Amino acid sequence: MENSKPKLNLAVYWAAACGGCCVSVLDVHEKLFDVVAAANLVFWPIALDVKYSDVEAMPDGFIDVTLFNGAVRNTENEHMARLLRKKSKVLVAYGSCAHLGGIPGLANLSTREEIFKRVYDECESTVNPDQLRPLTVSSVGEGSLTLPEFYNDVRSLGQVTAVDYYLPGCPPQTERLLEVFMAIVSGASLPPAGSVIGASGKAQCDECTRLKSENKQISRFLRPYEIYDDGITCFLEQGVICLGPATRAGCGVRCVKGNAPCRGCYGPLEDVKDPGSRMMSAISSVIDAREAEEIEKIVENLVDPAGTFYRFSIPSAMIRRKVL
């Protein structure tokens, strides 16, 4: 074989995730054979039968690269985050949930008890007269059963353990993953720890081909269903909130190509403390008004600011709980 280099030990793990990140890895399709030729997949629950106990048995630093997707929602997620940190030379927060908290992070707009109450008591098809809740330890006739503890807060991976790189996206675009993977395999020098990889330093707007005028100004916000998108004009210029100006490029502007405005899953342009406020200030800079009263009137049309500007990043916000 021409490849004399030792194969990389690669792991992929999901915590509080939907599985879409793992599917983005599977979507290498026929290139899967190239990946397998260059790396030993040592742990990947969606595809491989390796147990937690096998990971525990690995020497520290045994895994070269772990792609960790999903947020940290319960005790099991946190345990795995810490364990994989210990076992991995390079820990990558893969996808929006590990990067910023992601969609599951929207749960931080409520408390654990509010979530349990809705799901287990109030849901309109649920019958639960005794107001039972899932318990970490339950006694059944035959013995006892355990469940992980559901935390009050969702956290990103970086809030639980040290992360080497962030590979953003919901899910990350498979081509970006392959580029990063091939760079690692070829032995290219890696950027400084803490960097965002697999994404551009430019904004979505820089890659977007929709028509925009030099000096765009918005005098009224509209919701996506309120316009007849012409398919060619910048969403902001059509009055629809699009987070393209403040969001990193890298996805191939896929939402806009699907005729939907950007919702910011690739995260803010720079490594900012509060991604949502960065998004908000980018949008406010294109409001066509100077008087406070006028601005207020325009902003009034803006429904659900928390869920829009912080769609993927509530756990990473300065105030990580319900503020609005």
Next chain:
Amino acid sequence: MKQLTIDPITRLEGHGKIEIFLSDEGEVDNVFFQVPELRGFEKFLEGRPAEEVPQIVTKICGVCPGCHHMASGKAVDMIFGLQPTATAAMIRELFYMAHFVHSHIAHFYALAAPDFVCGPDTPKAERNILGVIAKVGADIGTEVIRQRRLAQEIQALLGGHQTHVMLNIPGGVRKGLTAEQRDDIVKTAGGFVEFARFSLRIFEDVVLANKDYVDMILQGPYKLRLYSMGLVDSNNHVNFYDGHVRVVDPDGREHCRYQAVDYREYVSERVETWSYLKFPFLKKVGWKGFTEGNDSGVYHATPLSRLNAAEGMATPLAMAEYNRMFSVIGVKPVHNTLAMHWARLVELLYSAERCLELAMHPDITGSDLRTPPDGIAGEGVGIVEAQRGTLTHHYWTDEKGLITRANIIVGTTNNNAAICMSIKKAAQGYIRKGVTVDEGILNRIEMAFRAYDPCFSCATHSLPGNMPMIVNLRSSSGELLRQIRRDL
């Protein structure tokens, strides 16, 4: 009392745990299948603008995102009081058929086939998709990946991205099809039909021609007499995108046939302290515990239940295969859990044929993609068949169209009680006093579970076809007596 713990089950969407309690005599006393995860979408959808929700709920599951997008899109249409245009409805269904093709292909080849093509007692290292390829030839492996890729590409073309799609907008779709794109899909869908027929031939040659397998399917401890649920069209033919939900009792008599908006008349969910996942049951029959038969409200919502609940398929080749399945098994409804694999292939053929039919429809390239918005009605219910069961999304909004309440019954959730019971039956059938619990027995227990293609099992989209287990044999004091491992 001894306790067997199978934990964690890999290749689950989320994580799963099976607890088997043995009596002091070594017989199976009880089995619990636990889902240790919750994210709480029903709560955090509150406050979101309704038109954003179809894009948010795809994040419930990255394996079947298209199902949530469709059920949600239909619920949101209703919130805005809109019906999609004819072209929009066809584009949605076309997308959805590609979603089914990709999922059913992956499940059969990566998950089901290893047990049959390689055999349930084949050493674990060979009992996977690679083992299947070794038996049937490398060309087929490449072809499986290629067909799944083509199905993903159709979804990406229409939905912007193959996983987290953004096709639906209230009253229609964001994107139409050009004649050229249509021509490509016609060609691809023709290939899907051929590949589905080929897959049924493999099932015929490998499974049906082997008496041991037929005996295992028909006589093994894989039988549950449950109610069967599925979405049907006006002819009571299987439909995945739209129609009425029909439920037949274990004898095949119609129990109910309801519209999406009436689901709460027929389905309720209960809570157990030992699982984060709720347990739906048929409201009019009632919850009688984890028991089977006509008096128990436990039902299943799977490829097999859909075929049981319907009176046929809407496309000709799938109809012939539907008739063949019931005539070979010789009874309807079929209650043999492992027949779900056969039913899934009949559905694969239907999805492929329907995909082709829609692509060839003259109006599929129409430009009328949206019904104009007209006020906010404030409540909407959308039901589709997900690959893994009937999926219901129900939302209420305020006058601005912001969500005030959300209720969701996910495909696999329907089967929560049935899965527990199937695992218990298989465990009782194979774990007996004096029998050593080995690898092969673990796999046979697992097969009961795998047939459902549970959504927490992303196994659907996985490579090797079996699930590792650690079984801890514990004394009643919790002391570890023996451990059986099955790892790579």
